[in-house]
Amino acid sequence: MNNAIRNVVVFACNWDGLSCIEAAAQKGLRYPASVKIVRVSCLSRVHSGLILKAFELGANGVMLLGCNPGNCHFEIDAGLVEQEYEKIRNILGLLGLREERLALTRLPGGDGPGFVKRVNDFIAGIAQTEPATSR
Helix, strand or coil, rough: CCCEEEEEEEEEEEEHHHHHHHHHHHCCCCCCCCEEEECCEEECCCCCHHHHHHHHHHEEEEEECCCCCCCCCCCCCCHHHHHHHHHHHHHHHHHCCHHCCCCCCCCCCCHHHHHHHHHHHHHHHHHHCCCCCCC
């Protein structure tokens, strides 16, 4: 794994997102220690300013980990999360950052292996697009 990729922030919803992370831990599945988990009540609560602040503070990538569409515990329209995601990707492009540095991942509750695969694939994807001298 590329040592240049040091910081990935995962905003995980309190429900299915967090249960995936907990299931991975219970099964002893591994992902880099540089992955920082931020628990949020729902991905609809994560706004563009919060994500951009993560990048400002040195995140190489940000993953939004939430419930599958139709399974939100707050019955928030999945379209709201996707609209914010697309808006932030556009802002990243305007700032000269690769859009691939932001990922929206939706998994069923308790899918620890799915989370580990997705986060490792995400990090590998960032490593392929970032210059070797990046943070």
